[in-house]
Amino acid sequence: MNKELLQPVSGGEAKAAQPDIGLIYKQHQAELKGFISKRVSFKEDVEDILQNVFYQLSKVDLIENPIEQISAWLYSVTRNQIIDRARKHKEERLPELNKNSDDDFLLDITEILADTDDDPETTYLRSLVWEELEMALS
Secondary structure (H helix, E strand, O other): OOHHHEEEOOOOOEEEOOOOHHHHHHHHHHHHHHHHHOOOOOHHHHHHHHHHHHHHHHHOOOOOOOOOOHHHHHHHHHHHHHHHHHHHOOOOOOOOOOOOHHHHHHHHHHHHHHOOOOOHHHHHHHHHHHHHHHHHHO
């Protein structure tokens, strides 16, 4: 156990104290962030994983279950978090819109609003467009 984690008790003997998670965070967050960044594509995921690692650390009672090698433990939990995130987020990315898609979108909206056909589908689409426009403007 680290000597800075020992605090003298009134009888002169040393008693283990709960380590300062903030201090551990300051010491290891930069290197863990770099480690995660090399393995994860999105910055938001890097932040989430780092937060989860230190959340896991905060849940451990370090007095009853001391961690001998805190750095090794942090990297182990980080690797597990990265693997878990990869398993959960096998989402497909949305297709990239081409540069003319804004023009195409506006033409589609204009056609729907200007269409004089009163079939149920067109009427429904027209009402949806108007609702979205009203919400966007309010």
